[in-house]
Amino acid sequence: GQQLNQSPQSMFIQEGEDVSMNCTSSSIFNTWLWYKQDPGEGPVLLIALYKAGELTSNGRLTAQFGITRKDSFLNISASIPSDVGIYFCAGPQSGGSNYKLTFGKGTLLTVNP
Amino acid sequence: DTAVSQTPKYLVTQMGNDKSIKCEQNLGHDTMYWYKQDSKKFLKIMFSYNNKELIINETVPNRFSPKSPDKAHLNLHINSLELGDSAVYFCASSQGQTKAFFGQGTRLTVV
Numbered sequence: 001g002q003q004l005n006q007s008p009q010s011m012f013i014q015e016g017e018d019v020s021m022n023c024t025s026s027s028i029f030n031t032w033l034w035y036k037q038d039p040g041e042g043p044v045l046l047i048a049l050y051k052a053g054e055l056t057s058n059g060r061l062t063a064q065f066g067i068t069r070k071d072s073f074l075n076i077s078a079s080i081p082s083d084v085g086i087y088f089c090a091g092p093q094s095g096g097s098n099y100k101l102t103f104g105k106g107t108l109l110t111v112n113p
Numbered sequence: 114d115t116a117v118s119q120t121p122k123y124l125v126t127q128m129g130n131d132k133s134i135k136c137e138q139n140l141g142h143d144t145m146y147w148y149k150q151d152s153k154k155f156l157k158i159m160f161s162y163n164n165k166e167l168i169i170n171e172t173v174p175n176r177f178s179p180k181s182p183d184k185a186h187l188n189l190h191i192n193s194l195e196l197g198d199s200a201v202y203f204c205a206s207s208q209g210q211t212k213a214f215f216g217q218g219t220r221l222t223v224v
Contacts, residue, residue, distance in 0.1 A: 033212055042117075042203050042215035043156070086154055092210060099144065099210040100169055103156040 006089050006104030014112050019076040021107045023089030032072035033090040033101070034063050043088055047074070079111050116140050119204045119216040126194055127224055134189045134219045136204030144168075145187035146213060147179060148203040156203070162187055194223045 006023045013019060023032070031050055035043035047058050049065035049072060056063055062075045076083055089104040119136040126132050138145065146169075147159040161169035165181045176192045187204060201220050207213040 031212075035215075037154075040218075042205075042217045045212055045214065048212050088156065099163075099207075100146070100158045100161055100171075101205075101213055102158075106154050108154075 004089055004091060004102055004104035006107055008107060009105070010108040010110070012110045012112065013079055015079060015081060017079055019079055019083075019109060020073065021087060022071060022073045023091075023104050024071040025091065026070070028069040029072075029091035030069070031092050032063070032065050033092075034061075034072070034074050035088045035090060035103075037086045037088065037106075039085070046087075076109075079109075081111050081113050084109055084111050117204055117206055117214050117216040119202075119219055121219060122217060123220050123222075125222045125224065128194055128196060130194050131190070131192045132194060132221070133191070134202055134204075134221075136187045136189070136216060138185055138204075138206040138214075140206055140208070140214060142206035142208045142214075143184055144207045144209065145181065145184075146205040146207075147187065147189050148205060148215075150201040150203060150218070152200070159202075160187075160189075191221075194221075196223050199223045 004025050033048050034046045037043045047056050047063040052069045054065040060077045064073045086106040086108050088106045090101045117138045144163045146161045148156050150156050158171050159173045160179045162181045178190045181187045199222050201218045203218045204216040205213040
């Protein structure tokens with residue numbers, strides 16, 4: 001099946017810094033999703049992208065759907081301690097009714113106050 | 114109200130036991146999933162149901178048997194639990210082939 005390569009694997013930053021992470025695939029995706037997982041919780045959808053080149057913001061978060069449709073980027077500006085968590089990219093794979101989300105391996109973000 | 118809720122949140126059991134995890138969604142979605150998250154936090158799909166019908170079974174041992182009594186519920190029954198089954202299991206739902214919403218997870222520990 002398709003694999004999503006997410007980087008970096010982990011990041012340690014100071015509060016107030018900006019953060020960038022990305023996700024790449026060897027295959028084309030028609031949708032890119034970004035999730036955040038807090039400790040002990042389930043993944044929560046942050047941003048959904050549906051068109052190549054699309055740039056979408058959600059507060060301090062901005063995500064972009066790469067032009068090649070094989071990558072996506074998530075930026076967090078002016079990080080705060082509650083940004084700590086694991087960020088996952090995900091892309092749907094479908095063949096007829098055979099629909100599922102494939103996830104990247106996540107980026108663990110630590111923010112030092 | 115919780116959109117996707119699963120119970121229990123924690124489950125500790127002995128090897129060889131049989132256990133069930135329940136999941137309910139009140140979003141009116143027609144597709145439900147079970148995902149497994151291992152110790153390295155990798156999320157992998159196990160099953161997908163669309164309108165109560167099994168769509169995806171991702172090479173999961175047949176000790177795992179999902180059951181969907183209606184579109185709002187997808188339960189997971191596990192027979193003869195093994196140490197390697199210890200993980201966090203997430204239920205999720207979506208409307209057709211769109212973004213999925215996840216439950217809080219069930220942390221299963223087999224001792």
